[in-house]
Amino acid sequence: MFAFGQRRARRRASLTPMIDVVFLLLVFFMLASRFGSEAGLTLAVANPGQGAAWSGPPRLVEIAEGGALWLNGVPLAPDALAGALAGLMQGPGDAVVLRARDGAEVQDLVSVAEALHAAGLTRLMLVQAP
Template sequence: MEPLTQPIGRHGRTRVVLSLTPLIDVVFILLVFFMLVSQFARWQVIDVTPVSAGEGTGSGKPPIVLVMETGGMIVIGGDRVETPASALDLVMARRTEGQSVLIRPAADVAVQPVVDLVETLAAGGITAVSVEAGPQP
């Protein structure tokens, strides 16, 4: 182990030698600590009622069916839209009081687009939303 002081020049002055290894260790430990305690995503609960094919919604009126295709398109009664906001506009134009909305995602649609659509519908005041369970493997 090298000494903490080293003589400099002819007059015997000494220079303190500092090692950066402990400082780097402390910075790394702090980095790991803050990465572990930080919350990167906002978690929340979304109420979704899973229904199976042919199951009624209970209101007596047929639900408005939104079919989510693999490419991101949403089909509502033959009309195709690209964004959840456009789908909300169509649903609001066609929906009657008490009518529910049924989301039918294709088998290979990711979960996040379905969640985005449910959140957009909820933000628009539509809370009677069901998601149809796809075919089980």
């Protein structure tokens, strides 16, 4: 038989490099993540058959593809929406119903809701189109 020399003791794997990598990943994800609260819109979702009877004039804002708007079935320019709604409302706490038509994107709905919120309207309700 061949003699290759003395057998060396097997080295155990060191955990130090793995701990270093885990620590670096931890620091990376802590620095890359956001810890602030996200801005959001508060919408009330209308459930069929629930809630009180409607009071006051109708305030239905329909949003179509491309951001086209209708207020109570009448076409309206987006910049004139807040002014047109002001004549139908007694105060900023009155409900405004938002409904997306076929082809409308979520961003169109969000843009209208943000514009109404910026105009001081606080009670926006979202309904599903029939």
